[in-house]
Amino acid sequence: MQNGTPGWVKVAELSEVPEGKPKAIQMGEGRSIALFNDDGKIFATDNQCPHMGYPLTRGTIRNGILTCDWHRRSFDLEGGGCFHVECDDLRVFPVEIRGEEIWIEPGDMEYRRAEEHKQLLREGLLSEDRWTMSKAIALLLKGGVPEEEVMGSILEHVARHIPSAHGSEGGADVSKLINGLRVGSRYEGEDRLIAVTTSACSASGEARQRLEVIPLPEPVTWEKLSRWVRVFSFEGQASRIERCLFTAYHKGDAEKLRPLLFECAFEPHFIDEPQIPLYVSYLSEVVDEFGWDRTADLFFYLGADLVGHRPQDPERYRRDAINILKEMMPTIEGAALERTNKFDEDSFVEALTSVDLQRSFEEVGAIISDGVYLDKVITTLVLLAADRMANTPVNVDAGWWNLTMELNLAASLRSAKEMGGDLIAAKGLFHVAWQIFADRWINIPTRLLSEELSKEKLDVANEEEGIETVISTIESLNVQDVGPQVIGYLNAGYSAQKLLLAIGHSVLWDDTGSEVLPTLRTVFDEWNNAEGHPAQAQLLVGLARYVTDIRSNTDNKSAATTAMNFAEGRTTIEVFEE
Numbered sequence: 001m002q003n004g005t006p007g008w009v010k011v012a013e014l015s016e017v018p019e020g021k022p023k024a025i026q027m028g029e030g031r032s033i034a035l036f037n038d039d040g041k042i043f044a045t046d047n048q049c050p051h052m053g054y055p056l057t058r059g060t061i062r063n064g065i066l067t068c069d070w071h072r073r074s075f076d077l078e079g080g081g082c083f084h085v086e087c088d089d090l091r092v093f094p095v096e097i098r099g100e101e102i103w104i105e106p107g108d109m110e111y112r113r114a115e116e117h118k119q120l121l122r123e124g125l126l127s128e129d130r131w132t133m134s135k136a137i138a139l140l141l142k143g144g145v146p147e148e149e150v151m152g153s154i155l156e157h158v159a160r161h162i163p164s165a166h167g168s169e170g171g172a173d174v175s176k177l178i179n180g181l182r183v184g185s186r187y188e189g190e191d192r193l194i195a196v197t198t199s200a201c202s203a204s205g206e207a208r209q210r211l212e213v214i215p216l217p218e219p220v221t222w223e224k225l226s227r228w229v230r231v232f233s234f235e236g237q238a239s240r241i242e243r244c245l246f247t248a249y250h251k252g253d254a255e256k257l258r259p260l261l262f263e264c265a266f267e268p269h270f271i272d273e274p275q276i277p278l279y280v281s282y283l284s285e286v287v288d289e290f291g292w293d294r295t296a297d298l299f300f301y302l303g304a305d306l307v308g309h310r311p312q313d314p315e316r317y318r319r320d321a322i323n324i325l326k327e328m329m330p331t332i333e334g335a336a337l338e339r340t341n342k343f344d345e346d347s348f349v350e351a352l353t354s355v356d357l358q359r360s361f362e363e364v365g366a367i368i369s370d371g372v373y374l375d376k377v378i379t380t381l382v383l384l385a386a387d388r389m390a391n392t393p394v395n396v397d398a399g400w401w402n403l404t405m406e407l408n409l410a411a412s413l414r415s416a417k418e419m420g421g422d423l424i425a426a427k428g429l430f431h432v433a434w435q436i437f438a439d440r441w442i443n444i445p446t447r448l449l450s451e452e453l454s455k456e457k458l459d460v461a462n463e464e465e466g467i468e469t470v471i472s473t474i475e476s477l478n479v480q481d482v483g484p485q486v487i488g489y490l491n492a493g494y495s496a497q498k499l500l501l502a503i504g505h506s507v508l509w510d511d512t513g514s515e516v517l518p519t520l521r522t523v524f525d526e527w528n529n530a531e532g533h534p535a536q537a538q539l540l541v542g543l544a545r546y547v548t549d550i551r552s553n554t555d556n557k558s559a560a561t562t563a564m565n566f567a568e569g570r571t572t573i574e575v576f577e578e
């Protein structure tokens with residue numbers, strides 16, 4: 001190749017590109033450009049098929065249409081336009097014939113196709129096609145589009161998808177979205193891409209436009225609106241709540257909406273509906289992450305559907321729980337919170353695991369009245385849940401849905417506290433305590449968190465070998481051995497963070513990844529909060545046992561790695577190298 005006129009490059013002799021014999025030339029960082037001779041006229045295009053990267057020099061040309069040989073996507077050879085959905089246009093380059101030489105103007109490699117690739121992502125989200133989503137996300141990230149912007153496009157889809165397809169179950173989509181983002185931020189490259197793509201995939205599917213909600217006519221005040229939301233929440237009237245939330249937002253009361261939803265979600269009648277406060281917490285985080293402008297509609301719809309959910313008529317124990325709570329509420333609401341670090345953790349844990357509801361709730365009430373710092377109590381609840389995951393018998397049903405719910409709900413009380421205030425978080429403690437009581441059927445042996453764990457060290461030469469040992473045990477689905485190995489690894493003084501990242505990596509590349517995202521994120525977040533606690537290790541042990549037991553060993557590696565290679569322009573080169 002020779003440089004002549006600025007911006008133009010000689011790429012071949014005319015004789016090297018006879019009709020019917022396209023030629024591939026490599027440019028820049030291994031990019032491949034295809035030269036075609038169609039009826040005596042020379043054309044230059046990117047050689048990487050925009051669909052899945054197959055070399056277009058292996059395609060065919062008829063009537064000025066270039067058709068890729070792999071999945072038969074076709075393009076206007078001259079302008080690059082693609083005739084199919086879920087495949088963007090082909091990049092083409094100006095060509096000049098100078099004597100017997102072919103010159104092209106490759107232009108700079110600057111990325112200018114963000115809008116096209118966002119459209120591609122929207123198409124992939126609608127069709128639920130993992131490859132299209134992976135490719136679009138890889139291209140956008142590689143092109144320097146900030147991750148928040150990519151997630152913003154996914155969020156716009158989620159906001160329409162949830163009302164079209166799910167209702168309040170859409171909380172699970174929001175959970176995967178925000179937890180995928182949080183987990184992804186711990187990784188780089190392909191691991192990050194797969195976390196983001198996993199979030200996108202879990203929220204893909206139909207997304208219809210909804211009728212616009214309009215504010216209630218004046219005069220309405222915040223006092224009236226908030227009272228109505230509480231009443232409609234109690235009565236299970238989701239659509240009425242949505243209009244109230246919308247009206248309050250338009251009257252400038254946006255900042256009061258999240259505390260109100262938390263307040264409703266922790267009402268006694270939602271005992272045994274742990275997903276409601278948990279999803280309210282994730283929804284609140286989504287607002288924090290993306291701002292009200294992008295999330296308001298989703299917040300109104302899903303928030304209303306969550307707190308407007310009508311629970312089943314309570315059975316005996318739930319009825320008891322609701323009655324005890326109602327009696328205790330005036331004391332709880334009058335308590336002076338956040339005054340002391342001192343509390344007897346062992347007796348608290350004994351009460352919670354006593355299978356005696358009255359005792360459990362009284363103990364929670366006592367530590368609230370004593371003013372124990374809520375963050376300290378939340379750490380205890382998180383570690384208790386992790387400890388239960390570390391000890392649950394796995395022979396029949398380990399109860400993973402319930403146990404991870406205990407863990408994630410407990411951890412979510414930190415957001416409830418931050419966004420809704422201390423009293424709301426204090427009420428949330430009862431919901432975690434109920435969950436532990438309700439999960440009594442799992443028959444987990446009781447253990448105090450102050451009890452010492454095994455001191456045995458893992459017999460390996462170094463940290464790397466230790467990590468490999470644990471990961472291969474996870475991959476061989478050996479749930480009995482993985483717990484002692486994790487403890488042994490930590491006892492040997494090796495890095496917990498490195499092991500956690502390795503476990504997360506192995507989870508992300510397995511098809512069970514999307515299910516594990518919330519728990520993985522909780523363990524990442526909570527590890528430092530538990531620093532110095534004798535049960536800290538149980539966070540990693542519980543996670544390792546959980547991911548081992550539910551693992552499917554069906555990896556979703558190919559879409560993400562191919563998408564990364566595609567975004568780097570490496571797929572055509574690799575085909576040649578083969």
Ligand code: FES
Binds near residue numbers: 049050053068072
């Ligand atoms: S049509 Fe070209 S790679 Fe699929």
